[in-house]
Amino acid sequence: MLLVQNILVILVSFSYLISAEQQNKYEVYQKLQQDLESMKFENEARFKKTDTKISNMEGRISQQDEIIRKQQELIKRLQRNQELQKHTRQVSVQKKVALTYRTSGDQSSLGADHTIKFDRRITDVFNSYSSSTGIFTAPVGGYYAFVLDTRTLPGRICWIDAVKNGVPIATNYMEAPSGQEDSETSFAIVRLDTGDQVWVRNKVYHGHSCGLDDLANFSGFLLYQDL
Incomplete structure (x- = not known):
């Protein structure tokens, strides 16, 4: 303007x-x-x-x-x-899962698909293994580690599987000479969802009768939980 x-x-x-x-x-x-x-x-x-x-x-x-x-x-x-x-x-809220069980005596005659029950509790932080059924049930989803250690009775041939929901995840094969024992240890890391089950069973190998002594043990622990 x-x-x-x-x-x-x-x-x-x-x-x-x-x-x-x-x-x-x-x-x-x-x-x-x-x-x-x-x-x-x-x-x-x-x-x-x-x-x-x-x-x-x-x-x-x-x-x-x-x-x-x-x-x-x-x-x-x-x-x-x-x-x-x-x-x-x-x-901070991650659950702690750790267990070790052993057998309390020899198991001299194991049939096909027989579930091996580890009835001597050494430790079980979350009470996730049932010694009456021989089954571990995952309380939370995550990655778990399992160790299976077995030894045969003298002269026995055994094929022992650790299975997840019926599917093998680890195998111990033992073939003991007459008058001697044979032992085997296996290790597996596997992912489990809540409620998945892991147990140990006998698989009859070519009709051989399997027998285990009282030194068998089964251990497992949670590596890390799903977030």
Whole structure:
């Protein structure tokens, strides 16, 4: 608006300059020069104020950007802390499963698919093995390790499997010469869902009668639980 007014002033001054008498033209010219100088100073002052406002706005925008950046960093730290706390809670409630059982006496005549019952409890942290059925039942899902150690009666041939839900996961094959024993140890790592079962059974090998002494033992433990 002020620029329009300045232009109008210039136009009016020129018009007056053209129509003025010769003696007044010099005075009008001086007045026009003064008006132009005044307009120049006013415009320079206005531009300076505008530059100052723009500079101030840029400064405020820069401050806002810095605030936003710090807030984003804070949000990321909070998210990492929440994830760490969640993981810590999950680890803190992880169940502990560990067991070792042995047989209390010789088992001289084992039939086909006969479940071998380890009835001497050494340790069972979660009470997950039943000595009456010979079955371990997984209390939680995760990865488990099992160790099967067996020894035959003299002169016996045995094929002993550790099975998960009926599927073999480890095998002890022993062939003892007459008058001597033979022993075998196997190890397996397997993933179990909650409720999966593991047990040890005899597999008749070519009709041979298997017999185990009282040194057989079965152990297992939870490596890590599903999160």
